[in-house]
Every structure is written in C-alpha cells, then in structure tokens.
Amino acid sequence: IFNFCAGPAMLPKPVMQQAQTEFLNWNNTGCSVMELSHRGPEFMALAAKAEQDLRDIMAIPDNYKVLFCHGGGRGQFAAVPQNLLTGSGKADYVVTGSWSQSAVSEAKKYGDIRVIEPVREVNGKKQVLPACEWQLSSDADYVHYCPNETVDGIEIFEVPETGDIPLVADMSSTILSRPIDVSKFALIYAGAQKNIGPSGLTLVIVREDLLGRAMNSVPGIFNYQILAENDSMFNTPPTYAWYLASLVFNWLKQLGGLAKMAQLNREKADCLYQFIEQSSFYENRVAKQNRSTMNVPFYLQDESLNDEFLRKAKEAGLLALKGHRSVGGMRASIYNAMPLAGVKALVTFMQQFAEQHQQ
Ligand code: PLP
Secondary structure, three states: OEEOOOOOOOOOHHHHHHHHHOOOOOOOOOOOHHHOOOOOHHHHHHHHHHHHHHHHHHOOOOOEEEEEEOOHHHHHHHHHHHHHOOOOOEEEEEOOOHHHHHHHHHHOOOOEEEEEOOEEEEOOEEEEOOHHHOOOOOOOOOEEEOOEEOOOOEEOOOOOOOOOOOEEEEOOOOOOOOOOOHHHOOEEEEEOOOOOOOOOOEEEEEEHHHOOOOOOOOOHHHOHHHHHHOOOOOOOOOHHHHHHHHHHHHHHHHHOHHHHHHHHHHHHHHHHHHHHHHOOOEEOOEOHHHEOOOEEEEEEOOHHHHHHHHHHHHHOOEEOOEOOOOOOOEEEEOOOOOOHHHHHHHHHHHHHHHHHHOO
C-alpha cells in the first residue's frame, strides 16, 4: 500500500516499526511513552534529544528557539499576528494559494493586512513572480508567505529578501524536505502531519529577538515567550506526537540529513512530473520553476474518468489520490516517507490506465 495523502501522511516505515516494538514498554520504563509524565526525567530527556536532533538536521542557529506546540498550522495563523503584529500593526501577506489565503483571513482579525498576489497564469500554467517584484511595504511588522502550497502544488524555491523586516514562513508541507538557511527567516512554523510526525504537534522556530512582543490578549499557550520560558511545557504537550517526531528526526539523521533527503525527493518528483509532461492523457498546471516536490496535482484530460481512476488506483493499493475539493482533479503527495518505489508504482498505474482509455 502506498498512501499519497496530503496530511496526515505516511510516516517512514522504520519509524512505525520502532514505535510498534516499544509501544507498551518504552525504554524499559514498563509504560508506553504516552503514559509518562512530560515532566519526568525520561520524557524530558527524549524531548531535549528531539530538539537537539532537529537543530542538527536543520542547522538551526543558537539564537533561535524551537517550540513544540499544539494547534496546527491554523493555530499559527492566529498565533503569528498575536505575537508579532504589535509595532505598526501592519503586515504583508503573500498569497500564492489556498493556505496563504486562509492565513490572511485569520490575520485580518488582528491588524492591517496587506495582500500581495504574485501568481500569474502563463500558457495555462501558474507561476510565481520573482520575490524582487513583490513590492513589499517598508513599514510592515513582518512578511508572511507559504513556500509550499499543499493544495495548489506551488512551491517557491527562492527565499525572499526582506531586509530588516522579519520573514515568516508557513512551512507545513515543505519543512525537512530540503535544506534551508534558517538564518534568513525570523519565524518558521509547520504542522507536523506531513514530514514531522502525527497531527496534533506544531513546530515553531523563532528568532529570540521576536519574543516578548505579543499582544496582552494572546492565550498563554500561543505566547511564544511563555512557551520558550517553559521549554514548550507550559501546558501538557502532545507527548506521543513529540516522541514520534523524535523517531522521524533520528531516521532523517541516519539517512544522511536534508541534503540526502532533498536528492531523494527530487528524484521522486522528477519521475512523476516527467511522466505527466510527456503524456497527453494527464496534465499538471504549474510552471516548471514552481512545481512542488511534495504535492503533485494533476488532471485527467477527460475528467469523466476521475471516479474510475480513483477506484482502480485504490484497488492497486495507491491511496488518497483525490485532489483537494477546492481544485478538483488528482493530487499525489510524495512527502519524505514516500519511497521512490511508491512513485514508480503510481507512474506504472497511470500509464496502464491511460493505455486502457486512450483511443
Ligand atoms: N498550512 C499548510 C501549508 C497546510 O498544508 C495546512 C494543512 O494541510 C495548514 C496550514 C493547516 O494545518 P492544520 O490543519 O494543522 O491547522
């Protein structure tokens, strides 16, 4: 079975196997890790190691805090403005797809949000204008963008230059897929359910000078300074999800880190995009330079075959290929845990399906 779900997504097989082995008795404690106190020495050690492993994998500089939070990506849509929109009260939001649009809707509750829309359609393919053409404001408290739009399959590979204005990125569906220079960002956040672990855990990586700016009204569990002062244990954290994330970080380290992961992801994405590109039966509607390596939306030229395609794919063990309801078509999410074999199985299936239906 290969599961192409956009999230919650597959976890790496070795991670699931290890979790299964130690489900009832973790680290000779006689308990499941989910039954242990988050303040006990065993869990505290696990939590610290998870953070250190993540710092190593992403090369996170010392002047950044790593927070393990609740509330998912949408929680951060609210937490970011409540923590940062306290200078001019203005922020620039770059909208490249449905998730950055949702971030705008939430942020508008807290301040003056300026929307920048750099997506253009050229020859039926969507592309994003280079960041130097975004016309950002000079007085924004921060600039928010989403480097990988999970629904639309649009990825921005360059990191926008925003000078002294803090750059905030929703990396929910791109984090850990390739190396990034953390020092170029003021704040990175990501829901865990794609490349980190199970849903219920949210990562925030925040530069220390941005702490302590929050609105008085921000709930304690969303206040970055309070979370940082309490090592993400201001309230009971999602301990089991944190544990699974620790196994994922360890798996990534063993694999060879993010450079290796990026190479594997590139191979998978190239395999699928190249097949779609040479086919007259399927179509991808994103320009080459912005094609996501994680989420590959595609359409059948004859959309009346969609239901049959999905049914037969499921019978072939290829799950969750239905595109998001807002855009239709198909979507193959090929996050870190998806092996190349899964992508090859999908391509073989797509080829056979096309052959059976092409006149
Ligand atoms: N941002 C992006 C890029 C996403 O893909 C998602 C969910 O898939 C979200 C935000 C919302 O995350 P959550 O469901 O954890 O609130």
